[in-house]
Amino acid sequence: MDIRDDLKLIAEMVEPGSRVLDVGCGDGALLDYLTHAKNVDGRGIELSMDGVRQCVAQGLSVIQGDAETDLKDYPADAFDYVILGQTLQAMRNPREVLELMCRIGRRAIVSVPNFGYWRVRLQLLLTGRMPVTEKLGYQWWETPNIHFCTLRDFVVLTGEMGIRIEQARILDRAGRVTGRAHSGFANLLGEQGVFLLKRD
Amino acid sequence: MPASQPSVVVPADADPLPGQRVRLGVTTPMRLDSGAELGPFEIAYQTYGTLNADRSNAILICHALTGDHFVIEKHPVTGKPGWWEMLVGPGRPVDTDRYFVICSNVLGGCLGSSGPKDINPATGQPYGLSFPVITIGDMVRAQKLLVEHLGIDQLFCVIGGSMGGMQVLQWAVAYPESVFAACPIATAARHSAQNIAFHEVGRQAIMADPEWRGGNYLLEGTRPESGLAVARMAAHITYLSETALHRKFGRNLQDRKAVTYGFDADFQVESYLRYQGAAFVERFDANSYLYITRAMDYFDLAADAGGTLANAFRPGGKTTPVRFCLASFSSDWLFPTSESRAIVHALNAVAANVSFVEFETDKGHDAFLLDEPEFHQVIHGFLEGCAEHRGLTVRRRAR
DSSP, X not given: OOOOHHHHHHHHHSOTTOEEEEETOTTSHHHHHHHHHSOOEEXXXXXXXXXXXXXXXXXXXXXEXXXXXXXXXXXXXXXXXXXXXXOGGGOSSHHHHHHHHXXXXXXXXXXXXXXXXXXXXXXXXXXXXXXXXXXXXXXXTTOSOOSOOOHHHHHHHHHHTTXXXXXXXXXXXXXXXXXXXXXXXXXXXXXXXXXXXXEO | OOOSSOOEEOOGGGOSSSSEEEEESSSSOEEOTTSOEEOSEEEEEEEESOOOTTSOOEEEEEOOTTOOSOSSSOOTTTOOOOTTTTTEETTSSEETTTSEEEEEOOTTOSSSSOOTTSEETTTTEEOGGGSOOOOHHHHHHHHHHHHHHTTOSSEXXXXXXXXXXXXXXXXXXXXXXXXXXXXXESOOSBOOHHHHHHHHHHHHHHHHSGGGGGGTHHHHTOOOHHHHHHHHHHHHHHHSXXXXXXXXXXXXXXXXXXXXXXXXXXXXXXXXXXXXXXHHHHXXXXXXXXXXXXXXXXXXXXXXXXXXXXXXXXXXXXXOOOEEEEEEETTOSSSOHHHHHHXXXXXXXXXXXXXXXXXXXXXXXXXGGSOOHHHHHHHHHHHHHHHHHHTSSOOOOOO
16 A cells, blocks of 8 residues: 555544545545545545546545635534544644534544654754755745644644544654654654544 | 336337337326426437346436437437537446436427427417426426336436536435436526526517517417527527637637628627527427526525525435535536535535536536536546445455
C-alpha cells in the first residue's frame, strides 16, 4: 500500500465497516484505501475540481466543497469518523472546523504538522527566516498554511475545547512513530502528529 | 409481467415512428397532481442493451424539454444523431453492452406519448388545451408504470439533464426504493423565477400567434409556426453562454459586407436563431411546448416536502438509500451551480450518499449534451462504483 505515512496511521485508527468522512480528500487515496481495505462507507469533501473529478471517476462519493462552509450541513453524529489530514493549518478558522468535525462525527482524526519540530525551530533560530522544510515547502508569501501550531499548542486547544485525545501518534522525519503527544520530547522530535479525538 | 396495472402493448403499425409503445392506465386511470384522471394513455419508449436475469441492470434516461426517446440512433424526424450518443451506447460511459437502457417520451410530449396533439377518445378530436395539465411528478408516475410493465422493480440508475434532471430527482424522492442510483445533471430542485419568466415569454409567443387559434390549430388546420419558432429562439439563447455565443458568432455579418439598415438577419447570430426556430417547428408541437414548460415551472421539490428540501430526502424519517451524483457546468446560467449546490446541501443534511462535481466549461447549459470528456469520465466512474456496490461487477481490490 503506497499511501502516505500519516494516512497509514489514520487508517489504522478506523474501525472496519464504519462511516467515514474525509475532509480535503485530495485524489481520494485514503478514501479508496479505506473503502476497499476496511470496507468503510466513505465520503469525501474536496476543494479542487481536479481532485473531485479523480475521486468520483474512480467510484468514490465525493463532493466539491469547502470544509469551512459545508461541514455545518451535516447532522450530528452523521459519521463514525471525520478525518482531516494535514489541512487544519490551512483553515481560516481551525477551531471552528475542529468543533464541527467533533459534532458531525462520533470521533475525529486529525493529522497536523508540528511547527515545534527541532529543524523548524533551528531554522528560525539560526537563519532568522521563516522555516521551509521538506514537508512544509512553501515560502511565507505563498503558503496556504496560515495557522501553524506546535503539537503542544494542538493538545492545549483540544483541552480547552473539551475534546479528549483517545490516541496520539507522533511521527519523526522518517515516518517512524516516536514518543507521546504530551511530552516536550515529542514536540521537539515529532515532525507531525496524528490524533484520534472524541468530544467529552 | 408483474405490472401493478394491466397494460397493453400497442402494435407497431399503429405509429410510423420506430421504437415501442405501451398503453397504460387501462383499467384504472392515473391520478394526476392536478386531481384530474388520465387513462388509458400511451407512452412511447426505446430500449437498448439486454436486461439481465435478475433485472438489476436497467438504467432509465430522462430527456429534457424538447428531447425525446431517440437517445442514440439517427432521429426518425430530423435525421440527426441521437441526442446523447456521446454518453450512451456500446462502450460509452452508459454502456449498452452492460446495461439495459430505457428512455421514454414524456407524458404530454409529441413524439409518441400521449399529449395535447392526440385524439381525445371521449370526443374523437385532438385534445388541444383539454389535455390535463401535466407535472414532472405525473411524467415520472407514467415512467414508473412503464418500468413496472417491463418487469423491473428497481432501476439501477436514473440519469437526466435539465428537465430530465428534475425527473431524476422526482424519481429518487417519489420512489426511493425503486432507484439504486441517481444522476441529476445541470438541474434544480425548483424552477427559478427567472426560468419561469423565460418560459412565459415562449408561451406568450405561441399564444400570440393568430394561427394558434386558442389551442385548436389542429382542428382548424393551421400551424402556429412563427410563435413556436420565437419561443424556441428565446429559449435557445438561455442554453448557451455569452462566451459561447460570442465565440461562435461575435458580431459577424451574415453573407454580407455591411449592415443593410433594415431588419433582415444582418448578423450571423440572428440567422442562426432563425434557423433554430424554423428547424424546431418541424419536429415539435406548440401545445406540447406549453404543457411541458408548465410542468417545469410547477416543479418545486421542497414545497412538496413541507418547505424543507432535506425532508424530501428523508422518506419515513430515514436517510434516502439512493446514491446521488450531481453535475453542473460553470457557465450554465439557466441551471447554475448554485442550484445543484442547494441539492447537495439538502442531501448532506440527511447524510445521504452524494457526489458532486462542477465542470469548468464555457459552453453554457448545453454542455451536458456536448463532448465534455471529464463529465463523461465522472459519469462512467460513478456508475462503475455503483455497479460494484450493487453487485453488478466483481469487487475491485485495494490498490
